[in-house]
Amino acid sequence: MTSPPLQIPMVDYLVLEAGKPPHLKANRCVECSALFFDRRNACARCGSRTFESKDLERTGFLRSFTIVHRAAPKVPAPYVSAVVDLDGGGVIKANLVGVEPDPAYVKLGGRVRLTTFVVGTDDDGTDAVAFGFEQEQ
Incomplete structure (x- = not known):
């Protein structure tokens, strides 16, 4: 029996855990609930230095x-x-994939869902995984 290929995310805030669907994670300020995808020394909104x-x-x-x-x-x-407003909070810039790059095919205000895809594989067979969003039907 062969094991699945090792996969690593292209960005730190993409989470690839066995048995769970891929998802994004953010650093949330404990004081004001502002969300950040990158590491912060202090919150840009309130100055707090406590995150979860x-x-x-x-x-x-x-x-x-x-x-x-x-x-x-x-x-x-x-x-x-695209710029996507995530359900439950958070805004992220990402590519919209699986759609013709023509405004006639892109549904502004439409529902989207996170998707992942392999962007490259190294000599050891490790996949680099990126994310984007797909329009829901």
């Missing part, structure tokens, strides 16, 4: 988007860059 980890919902709605036509070398374009 908070698992975020996998669903939300599409707040805003743009179609990117010119990208860095080796990055396929066009693609949809």
Whole structure:
């Protein structure tokens, strides 16, 4: 019996745990509940220095988007860059995947769901995993 390939997230706030669906986590300020994806020495809203980890919902709605036509070398374009309001709190910028990069196909205000995908595999067979959002039907 072969074991599944080892997978590592491309960013620290993407959580890949065996037996659980992939999800995002944030640092939540204990004083004012502001959410941050990166490490903080102090809260940008209230100045508190106390944080706790908070698992975020996998669903939300599409707040805003743009179609990117010119990208860095080796990055396929066009693609949809989006801002997602997560259910239960949190806002994140990510790509909208699985949709034609044309405004006629993107549902502003529509429901979206977190998805993950492999972006590369090293010589030892370890997968690098990224995330994006898909429109719900």
